[in-house]
Amino acid sequence: MGRVNNEIEDEVLPSDVSAAQSNGESYEGSTSVVLKKGPWTSTEDDILVDYVNKNGEGNWNAVQKHTGLLRCGKSCRLRWANHLRPNLKKGAFTAEEERFIAELHAKMGNKWARMAAHLPGRTDNEIKNYWNTRIKRRQRAGLPLYPPEVSLQGFQESQRNQSNGGLNGGNRMHLDMLQKNSYEIHGAIFDSLKDNQGILPYAPKFSDVSVCGNMLKGLDSSSQYCSVMPPASPKNKRLRESTIPFNGSKDKKNNGLYPFCQNRDNNSDKIAHSFGMQALLDPGPSSHNSMCFSHSLSNGNSSTSKPTFEAVKLELPSLQYPELHLGSWGTSPPPPMLESVDDFFQSHTPISTLESDCSSPQNSGLLDALLYQAKTLSSSRNHCSDKGSNSSTATPGDRGDNSALNVYETEWEDYADPVSPFGATSILNECPALIGSENSLDEQLSLQTFTGNIPKLEFVDQVWTPDNENQTLSFLNITRPDLLFASDWHELGFGHGKNQAITTDTTTTLLGDDFAADHKHMTSGTSQSSQVWGFGSCASAANNMHALCHLSDLG
DNA sequence: AAGCATATCAACCGCTGTTTA
DNA sequence: GTAAACAGCGGTTGATATGCT
DSSP: GGGGGGGOOSSSOOOOOHHHHHHTTTEEEOOOOOEESSSSOOHHHHHHHHHHHOOOOOOOOHHHHHOOOOHHHHHHHHIIIIITTTTTTOOOOHHHHHHHHHHHHHSSOHHHHHHHSTTTTHHHHHHHHHHHHHHHHHHTTHHHHHOOHHHHHHHHHHHHHHHHOOOOOOHHHHHHHHHSSSOOOTHHEEEEHEEEEEEOOOOHHHHHHHHHHHHHEEEOOTTOOOSSSOOOTTTTTHTOOSSSOOOOOOOOTTTTOOOOOOOHHHHHHHHHHTOHHHHHOOOOGGGGSSSOOSSSSSGGSOOOOOOOOOOEOOOOOOOOOOOTTTTOOOOOOOOOBBBBHHHHHTTOOOGGGGGOOOSSSHHHHHHHHHHHHHHHHHHHTHHHHHHGGGOOOOOOSOOOOTTHHHHHHHHHHHOOOSGGGGSSSOTTTOOGGGGOOOHHHHHHHHHHHHHGGGGGGGGSSOOOHHHHHHHHHHHTTTTOOOGGGHHHHHIIIOOOOOGGOOOOOHHHHHHHHHHHHHHHHHHHHHHHHHHHTTTTTTTHHHHHHHHHHHHHOOO
């Protein structure tokens, strides 16, 4: 945009490089030729176009030699491809193109060049810029990344592919994404959960939390594969002006992003952020002194301990916000913000007894989430009316003591499909009390939608039938259809009972040889890998969570 | 109107895979 | 078989435009 203005300076071969550099242009090159960098001038464009017309594309390094154009071959290629070649379509993407891009991205991931090949006249750079911008926007709004139809389509394809068995081309693409464009999962968690299935009947339920938030390695806000982008930090003006009692610190350093623990590090922030818990958990200054829901990071150990084998990359479903805006692709108002979890926890069962059980510095987010899930499972039954009295909170729980969990478990078994582990039973879904009550008009509308979903907090209590499939799907928020392409979450160890069988063959088929090798490694020595990965305490955390549920039930 | 934050776009950088000598 | 050159890709950066307070 702005650089086009530099076309005023139409010197292709500035006689005095140093003078040109003083004008903001830069040059680089070998000792013999100083190559120009920065915006292209129209004269340079003419030279390049002329050259390509005569000699065709390719051999870009020859451009400089034959024309004297002081541009490196890469720069020439880029300029030609992105701006000069004929049949380039300029201007904003049409709605159809946008939708197509979403579809393509769902299938391909960040394969911009491949995507561009499907969009005549569009360049990979254009698509990339568009997508990244869109990511930011939707992340800020906490909206799903993909339009629901794309998600559903992908989901259906996945189901189809799975029922057909093996990998067809479509699955190959998914696999490609899985391997290259996804969060990395610390594989050891599979062991931790699997090995505890006997004593941790609810492990699968938490797998959405576990997988989404905490076995993730190298997460950051730029991760684009979180199916629902977590709301961005309150740094955003629009969030700032929100009437939500965010108490957000204006300290940019902190950004008010410390969800659980006072002794947190960047990783926990990242985890929480990538987890979709950032806004959810943002406690604000007033709550920083509240109970520290930390079990792991307080030992000050570095969280950067590296695994001894390469992490497995998997496409991960994120923490799923309730789908507020299905069908409002790209135009939805931001979702309601949420009350501090610290506050929420504080108002409920103390959990300090859990802190000592998890010493791993790496799994903070995981355990936080696990514990949180446990808390909310219990709280949603026992305490929902406490905190949520000023919201349209429906109290889900006047059922029998174990009904929720039992049904949950039954649900898991009955609906042993790829969606359930990461679907509608999100943290938020189970915790209506977290919903703020003071919102702008738009937000209130969203909130109504949000709270309107609250009966679906009992999703786990619903019997899965074809009739309610569609309805439930709308809450599943399947925004990365590729995530869902198999029941491998079960097979990888998140299942239990009859579904827990793990076969290397299946793993290999679904995730490739690398993963299978890693998986073998993992399963060959659970305790070792757990220690190596710093997840040794996951099991105990999960057990604690289980126990916590019962404690809460009893209490 | 000023200041700030965000959006947009073009271009660069580093890496990887392929081709060629 | 190996190294260099080349081509391409994806991530990132930086400048400007735009919008909001």
